[in-house]
Amino acid sequence: GSTVIFNTADYYGGGLYVQAGKATLNASVVSGNVAQFGGGLYLYSGDVTLSGNTVASNAADYGGGLHVQESDATLINTVVADNQAQTAGSGLYIQDASPRLLHTTIARNSGGNSIGLCLLSSGNVALTNTILVGHATGVYVAPGTSARLEGTLWGNTADWDGGGTLYHDNDYTGEPAFVDPDGGDYHIEQASAARDKGVDAGVASDIDGDPRPVGLGSDLGADEWTRIDLSPSRKSVNLGQAEAGDTLTYTLVLSNGGLTPSMETLLFDAIPAHTTYISGSAQATSGALTDGDGIRWTGVVTPHRPITITFRVTVNAQAFIHNTAIVTDQHGAVTVLTALVNARRLYLPIVKRET
Template sequence: MIKQNVSSVIAASLAALVGAAALLLLLRGPAPARADSPHYVASDCTGVSSPCHTTIQDAVNAASPGDEIRVATGTYTGVQTLGGGVQLVYISKTVTIRGGYIAPGFADPPDPDNNPTVLDAEGQGRVIYVASSISPTIEGLWITGGNASNALVSNGRGGGIYSNGAIPIIVNNVITGNIAYTSTSSWGYGGGIYVSSPPGVAVITGNQVLSNVASTSYHAYGGGIYLGGASSAQAVNNVVLSNTASITGGRGYGGGIALSGGNGVTVTGNRVEGNVAQGGPAASFGSGGGGIYCHSSDDATLGDNIVRYNTASVPANGRGGGIGIDRCQRLTVVGNTLQGNVGSAGTTTGGGRGGGLGAYAARDLVINGNRVLSNTAGFYTGWGGGLYLSRNTTFTMTNNIVAANSANYQGGGMAFETGGASEPVTGTLAHNTFAANDRGSGNGRIAIHLNDPYVTLVLTNNLIYSHTYGLYATTGSTATLYNTLFYANSSGDTGGPGIIVNTDPITGQDPLLDAGYHLQAGSPAINAGVDAGVSTDIDGDPRVGPPDVGADEFIATVYLPLVLRNH
């Protein structure tokens, strides 16, 4: 019997993040009770305790820092110009705005699912603008109909929520149907949420971010969420679904979530699904990150997310159908499921690079404990069905399952790109399982394809099963392998004119994988590895004795006999 628990490391990290978020909520809670807090908002104040207001803006204007504003179920409309911008609500104080109540009683706890509090900007401006140097909480609201194209202040940024220089806590909201920009000549950022340059830890947690657009007609970042220079920000346990960075006319980056600048951002425990970075034709191509995009954001963590069915580019060139990475240093990608993503969906032009993950110039990239399954690099031309690592990338890759991915040009499991001796790719792979990445055609059925010179890999205790070649190295590339289990690779375990040193391979023996790519009893991978300094497997199970080859460590369960006694 195989244990299939989520990695204890990720679980502990997620618990810590949630705990930190809870602590922030506590620390930023209301100031000592005031006679006029909470404030109440309802369309009809009959029977409601004082102070009651008929608009949220009136309540914010009347509130003092630390006050709570409770908003009754209903739909609130009517943008206005405050603080130089056009929005439905202008937040200029550290207050808590919380929806989901029923008037006149406003009894706790609120229930925003059954009592929706809808803030609808009706396409006339932003929904919420957060002024700088404050730390408000926005909770339990339905935020829709925002359009920042004519917002007067920072046009094209944050159709639903805009925050620059503040420390917002955005929790348990539905943020849907918002647009950052309709311009045909200027970039859009953050269709649903835009958070930039917070002086502390901004928190986005428990939200549903659905069907937002960063730009309808030009280049854009972050269809759902944009974090710009947002050091230490946390995006935790959100559902980010069906957002688009650029609909047409431009390149798109981060259909679901985009990070740009800032250090130590954490994106953990989210479901990022069905998002598109670039949706339509444009004068230039080269979009990235259908689900999540990281650009020049160092020491970030993308952990324990479900990233599936996202597309980097519908018409042409796209990199990183699930996750796109551009010059992010010391990025940790750990415990994610990358499934069913597409680099490029174009069928007549362009190419896709990295159906699951595509990285450019990512130094000290850590790829650990992920499941990279059934992704497609590109329908017209594709490199790296599972992963594509390029130019000046250095990486370690441990305890991953890379299976059933598709490329029709190079590398069904992994492919690479270098820019000559000055832009090499160097990587260390330990305890990974590559299985049946042969769903494409030609050289796209190779598991690990060192398809450019100046790629240097060291591989220890990897399992490579059911491809044409297990590993193929072109001239000028080098692969050094230790204790690799090869099986059912039809053209050969290794091949190509590059330098391959293959020490102590295990060949000709079925690894006995189950449907989840775990080892079964009797597998030749059991105890066949060497110590590579890896203490646990993909499920967090300990590696004991001589380690097993591949991502999984077989754990035998001993059942003791049941003894019945008569008394």
């Protein structure tokens, strides 16, 4: 993917201007760009496919995020958020065009008439599995224009307006439950009203490449809620108290209580102070394992299929031994596992009272 940021154009396409020809843009961020038409992107004619992109915080007179004209572009897993338009189409401005938008999050675009999606002149626009929230008007369909929205989470002051023809079914309302919209994070949380509400649009993955569907059906919008939960993972040691010369066996059990696999899971377990690693003792039931100054493991943690990792050390001195393992899932979330040996014991006096 690419990052297209902080550019300015006098007229068309502050970030990108695509005219005629064939073009694709995948897994990219277009942000902070300015133009008169299409602050982020201006698509004019041509065979254009956009997949897995975020178009955010751009500005224009028409089409704060995107301006699409005479182009039957296809947009898949797109976030269009926090853009501004001085005149019309705060999120998207579509004119004389019939694009297809699959799994789109259009949220909190502002300025001008605060219309998330503005459709003008002739055309037949199709949106499937959309989150359309946070605008004065969700979609404006001008006379002579038609639009079909199938599977939409609505949440605007007025969800639609205009004298054109709007077909819509599988409509929903409720909180989208974005993770951190103020911070630009438009992933959805477990409580989102968009979960499992989508129709089959033939899209097998989301904006992050995570699989669709998870659960009963695809989620609306660009993100599929794909929970990975490594919190059930545990670490233990065979002895609570140990002396010099004793052997400690550490056992780590990596467990995923979520709904989807953690594909590139990393584990690092430093050999604890006051011990010596017993060479070659590390073992794992699956994944790739290396040892040395610490135990390093990488692999896939599938829901409800625990992975067991063991290694042994020799105690060098009778001392407090604190061992910590760091587990990082494919999204960077960290789980910390600890095991203690020779932790201090607290003895309390027993007081006997005569009755």
